[in-house]
Amino acid sequence: xxxxxxxxxxxxxxxxxxxAGGGVLANExxxxxxxxxxxxxxxxxLPDDYINDExxxxxxxxxxxxxxxxxxxxxAKDFAGLPAWIVKAVGGTTTHWAGASIRFQEHEWKAxxxxxxxxxxxxxxxxxxxxxxxxxxxxxxxxxxxxxTEGRAGLPGSNNYKVFEAGAKKLGYKEVHTGRxxxxxxxxxxxxxxxxxxxxxxxxxxxAKWSAAYTDIPRGEATGNLEVREHAHVARILHDDSGxxxxxxxxxxxxxxxxxxxxxxxxxxxxxxxxRLLLNSASAMFPNGLANSSDQVGRNYMRHTTGSIYGIFDKxxxxxxxxxxxxxxxxEARHDPSRGFVGGYELETLSLGLPFMAAFLNPGGWGRxxxxxxxxxxxxxxxxxxxxxxxxATNRVTLSDTKDQWGLPVANVHFDDHPNDVAMRNHAYKQxxxxxxxxxxxxxxxxxxxxxxxxxxTNRMSERPEDGVCNxxxxxxxxxxxxxxxxxxxTTGASENPTLTIVALAIRQADHIxxxxxxxxx
Amino acid sequence: MSKLERxxxxxxxxxxxxxxxxxxxxxxxxxIAAPNAAWAMEVSVITPEQMATLMQMARDIYPxxxxxxxxxxxxxxxxDDAAAKDLVDAGIAALNAAAQxxxxxxxxxxxxxxxxxxxxQAVEGExxxxxxxxxxxxxxxxxxxxxxxxxxxxxxxSQGGYxxxxxxxxxxx
Numbered sequence: 001x002x003x004x005x006x007x008x009x010x011x012x013x014x015x016x017x018x019x020a021g022g023g024v025l026a027n028e029x030x031x032x033x034x035x036x037x038x039x040x041x042x043x044x045x046l047p048d049d050y051i052n053d054e055x056x057x058x059x060x061x062x063x064x065x066x067x068x069x070x071x072x073x074x075x076a077k078d079f080a081g082l083p084a085w086i087v088k089a090v091g092g093t094t095t096h097w098a099g100a101s102i103r104f105q106e107h108e109w110k111a112x113x114x115x116x117x118x119x120x121x122x123x124x125x126x127x128x129x130x131x132x133x134x135x136x137x138x139x140x141x142x143x144x145x146x147x148x149t150e151g152r153a154g155l156p157g158s159n160n161y162k163v164f165e166a167g168a169k170k171l172g173y174k175e176v177h178t179g180r181x182x183x184x185x186x187x188x189x190x191x192x193x194x195x196x197x198x199x200x201x202x203x204x205x206x207x208a209k210w211s212a213a214y215t216d217i218p219r220g221e222a223t224g225n226l227e228v229r230e231h232a233h234v235a236r237i238l239h240d241d242s243g244x245x246x247x248x249x250x251x252x253x254x255x256x257x258x259x260x261x262x263x264x265x266x267x268x269x270x271x272x273x274x275x276r277l278l279l280n281s282a283s284a285m286f287p288n289g290l291a292n293s294s295d296q297v298g299r300n301y302m303r304h305t306t307g308s309i310y311g312i313f314d315k316x317x318x319x320x321x322x323x324x325x326x327x328x329x330x331x332e333a334r335h336d337p338s339r340g341f342v343g344g345y346e347l348e349t350l351s352l353g354l355p356f357m358a359a360f361l362n363p364g365g366w367g368r369x370x371x372x373x374x375x376x377x378x379x380x381x382x383x384x385x386x387x388x389x390x391x392x393a394t395n396r397v398t399l400s401d402t403k404d405q406w407g408l409p410v411a412n413v414h415f416d417d418h419p420n421d422v423a424m425r426n427h428a429y430k431q432x433x434x435x436x437x438x439x440x441x442x443x444x445x446x447x448x449x450x451x452x453x454x455x456x457x458t459n460r461m462s463e464r465p466e467d468g469v470c471n472x473x474x475x476x477x478x479x480x481x482x483x484x485x486x487x488x489x490x491t492t493g494a495s496e497n498p499t500l501t502i503v504a505l506a507i508r509q510a511d512h513i514x515x516x517x518x519x520x521x522x
Numbered sequence: 523m524s525k526l527e528r529x530x531x532x533x534x535x536x537x538x539x540x541x542x543x544x545x546x547x548x549x550x551x552x553x554i555a556a557p558n559a560a561w562a563m564e565v566s567v568i569t570p571e572q573m574a575t576l577m578q579m580a581r582d583i584y585p586x587x588x589x590x591x592x593x594x595x596x597x598x599x600x601x602d603d604a605a606a607k608d609l610v611d612a613g614i615a616a617l618n619a620a621a622q623x624x625x626x627x628x629x630x631x632x633x634x635x636x637x638x639x640x641x642x643q644a645v646e647g648e649x650x651x652x653x654x655x656x657x658x659x660x661x662x663x664x665x666x667x668x669x670x671x672x673x674x675x676x677x678x679x680s681q682g683g684y685x686x687x688x689x690x691x692x693x694x695x
Binding site for chain 1: 582583584585586588639646655659660662663664668669672673674675676677678679682683684685687688689690691692694695
């Protein structure tokens with residue numbers, strides 16, 4: 001029996017966003033008997049609804065509401081209104097994600113201590129560490145059914161992986177495998193094994209990939225403690241004279257404004273919408289926005305140092321066949337400043353269909369240099385760089401002069417590459433091209449970063465209130481009953497795909513919130 | 523009965539659903555329906571010369587010698603529209619002026635692609651060029667009939683993915 005809570009019920013936890021952070025938090029709390037109203041700006045789509053066609057699927061799932069951009073990153077020029085490729089739907093970007101599920105390395109929790117101060121970077125140690133997170137990571141891996149953990153078999157290698165692996169081994173790389181993936185290598189948790197269909201980014205029609213949309217969300221609803229309201233766009237978080245949050249105002253799909261009261265509010269709208277909402281909730285008491293006494297809300301935006309490398313061979317690869325990201329090289333993920341940069345990067349297999357390859361190969365490019373590369377699409381192999389980028393105070397989300405369909409200022413996303421990011425990317429491009437050259441590529445090329453899928457850091461965790469927005473529980477330093485539950489709480493980005501860490505933090509946060517509620521502290 | 527079977531999530535049940543989805547996709551309206559080859563010069567708003575210029579531009583911006591004219595025609599037919607007429611008039615006039623500045627009679631009369639590319643480079647910062655180029659990215663490459671020319675196979679769910687159809691069949695490494 002799906003719950004239905006009254007707008008005036010001020011005993012509920014309101015969670016804004018239903019992705020890896022909010023969707024997991026909602027289910028975990030509901031399982032513990034906590035009443036939850038989850039507000040989701042998008043609609044609900046399930047495997048039957050997903051479309052194995054890149055542009056049609058993009059139109060169905062992507063967040064296409066207005067955003068603006070600035071800064072020297074190429075995305076601001078090529079995709080000025082689309083700084084991120086993320087999802088507006090129940091389950092959030094767990095619909096679109098590729099499934100790579102790897103833990104942070106121990107030293108990455110202590111970026112400032114490990115790397116030392118880096119000029120122009122706003123580095124900080126997390127207030128938590130690898131030992132603290134280990135049991136939560138284990139719970140997350142069990143929830144997601146991550147391959148190559150807890151005895152689960154790895155996924156089989158696709159053609160794209162085989163090229164990648166052969167090149168990596170010729171270069172002497174050792175940590176090369178099909179990845180720790182939240183995509184089933186055999187039936188697990190009522191979901192079937194991967195059928196190598198190739199449209200991981202468009203939502204898995206088999207349900208072989210973990211997504212909150214068809215696991216945590218319906219399971220939370222089945223407890224009778226979770227109500228998910230779709231097409232509910234939160235406009236503002238409200239507070240009382242004591243400075244505690246009391247509820248949220250949201251627009252329904254017809255544009256009617258509602259006020260849902262709350263005992264606790266959790267913000268989990270991804271790293272653009274979460275700070276935007278806090279900033280748009282400014283009041284006489286909090287003129288700079290909620291939880292922003294530190295002036296850190298919106299700052300330290302990170303997106304991982306990314307880019308892709310494609311190689312062309314004299315024979316077919318057909319990289320689009322099979323699991324998109326089941327392939328990883330981890331040797332470069334170490335911290336080794338002798339390479340000319342701090343932190344490290346992962347290399348992971350990637351492929352795009354012909355329509356998206358045309359759009360992303362070299363945005364704005366034209367002429368034979370461009371088209372002769374596409375002519376050999378069938379003979380192409382592809383990989384993606386995921387590296388740790390530097391938090392910078394000036395890389396930030398602010399309120400734009402542009403308004404959305406509800407009349408609310410949209411997020412402006414400013415990003416300039418740090419010299420460390422550029423040095424890392426260039427190193428990764430060189431290594432990636434060498435990998436393909438080692439197995440006979442006749443041509444290889446570096447492709448610039450796509451609109452960001454890993455958006456991190458804009459409400460970061462910090463030990464001291466003046467350094468960030470929330471504490472080690474994701475609880476905001478300024479407002480005890482306001483929590484951050486998505487990737488925006490990341491203190492630093494590490495070199496790993498962030499979803500597993502977001503899920504682990506959400507499971508841990510649910511445990512904390514339920515305990516504090518029971519103790520009468522929240 | 524396993525949990526998967528109860529939920530209808532077995533491979534067989536999912537394939538059954540996929541067939542229905544595939545049939546729908548074929549019967550439904552595609553992104554762009556490729557017309558027959560009689561596209562040439564059939565214009566109602568812009569002139570045949572303007573359409574021919576747009577066609578040549580499209581071929582010079584994204585030249586694929588193995589892709590027939592009719593696919594490019596599908597992509598630029600959108601400019602034969604009253605709403606686009608001012609853009610086309612001004613854009614092609616500027617293109618021909620750039621050609622003349624480089625010693626040619628007009629853009630279409632230039633015999634070699636590399637000479638036409640030099641003219642296009644002179645106008646590539648203009649709205650007209652950027653509109654035509656950006657429009658081609660989806661207008662040309664998102665035609666399902668174009669995909670097989672590049673070897674791209676499109677959706678595979680209706681055929682059960684590639685697990686039994688060559689996801690790991692590479693034999694030359």
